[in-house]
Amino acid sequence: MAGVFSPHWQRRPEGANQRTRKQQVDTAGDYRSLQVPVQVYYGLAPRVDVSATIPFIQNWAANVGPAGRAADFGSLGDSSLSLRYMFVNGKPTASTLTGYFSVLFPTGHAGNLEPKLLGIDQTGNGAFAFTWGLDFFTYLSRGPILFYANVWYTNFADGRVNGQPVYYPDQITVNVAFEVPLKKSSQNRWAFLLEILSTWDAGRLFGPRANQSSTALITILPALEFLPTERFTLAAGVQVDLFGKNNHYTYTPTLAWFFNF
Numbered sequence: 001m002a003g004v005f006s007p008h009w010q011r012r013p014e015g016a017n018q019r020t021r022k023q024q025v026d027t028a029g030d031y032r033s034l035q036v037p038v039q040v041y042y043g044l045a046p047r048v049d050v051s052a053t054i055p056f057i058q059n060w061a062a063n064v065g066p067a068g069r070a071a072d073f074g075s076l077g078d079s080s081l082s083l084r085y086m087f088v089n090g091k092p093t094a095s096t097l098t099g100y101f102s103v104l105f106p107t108g109h110a111g112n113l114e115p116k117l118l119g120i121d122q123t124g125n126g127a128f129a130f131t132w133g134l135d136f137f138t139y140l141s142r143g144p145i146l147f148y149a150n151v152w153y154t155n156f157a158d159g160r161v162n163g164q165p166v167y168y169p170d171q172i173t174v175n176v177a178f179e180v181p182l183k184k185s186s187q188n189r190w191a192f193l194l195e196i197l198s199t200w201d202a203g204r205l206f207g208p209r210a211n212q213s214s215t216a217l218i219t220i221l222p223a224l225e226f227l228p229t230e231r232f233t234l235a236a237g238v239q240v241d242l243f244g245k246n247n248h249y250t251y252t253p254t255l256a257w258f259f260n261f
Helices: none
Strands: 002-005 011-013 028-047 048-064 069-076 079-088 094-106 129-140 144-154 159-161 164-167 170-184 189-202 216-226 232-247 245-250 252-257
Touching: 002 232, 129 170, 144 164, 189 232, 216 245
Parallel strands: none
Antiparallel strands: 002 011, 002 245, 028 048, 048 069, 048 079, 079 094, 094 129, 129 144, 144 170, 159 164, 170 189, 189 216, 216 232, 232 245, 232 252
16 A cells, blocks of 8 residues: 545555545554455356456555554455346447446455454455446457446445444446557567546445445556467556545556456
8 A cells, every 4th residue: 555545635645544444443554465356257148248256355564553563364355246248249340338237245354353453354345235337348440449448336235344334335437448459470469458447436326324435546557468379368567546535545566367268
């Protein structure tokens, strides 16, 4: 963690005492996190596929407080099951529009939090969440530039964190991405990927009024992709949080591996 965004979209460096949604203690220190999500996709029909995402999260804290305390904790995060239906089935060089629905299960650790673990033992929201929206894909300029966009709406059910009721605001997700091939041959293929990711909290459609701070986060992810075969893709980049409020900001090296079978 490099620092936090204030309620007024201001950056505060690491060590500032600023409470964010998942931070259970207001203590300065060095915080690190490793997240390893495993995603599996399966095509049910030509226009329908399902996927499951199961993340593992390992957190570390060091130099916390005047005594310089340290702790580490690892567990599963919240897992999800998603369904996609292709409304517009474009050809390889045409546009595609897909409906998206997902259920987030509270499999992460959100109960019996230990003060000695300095707030890093919360790896889940402690609530079910339901997301629906649209995914769009097309080629730009009649050429090889690929454009992706996602617009999703998420509603959180009533949850509990450390035995206390939590009512999260609903969330709007807007993502766009561009993929530009750099080199292509019979031996290998390279591409430049640029993703702009954003989440924005909104009022709740159902249930009690939110009792958690409203957050926002805008992130950019430049990356390089290597595609040695049609079935294998390797991507590496750095995720940078540009703007936000009531949230952490980080600089996150990202490595992704995809295999189609």
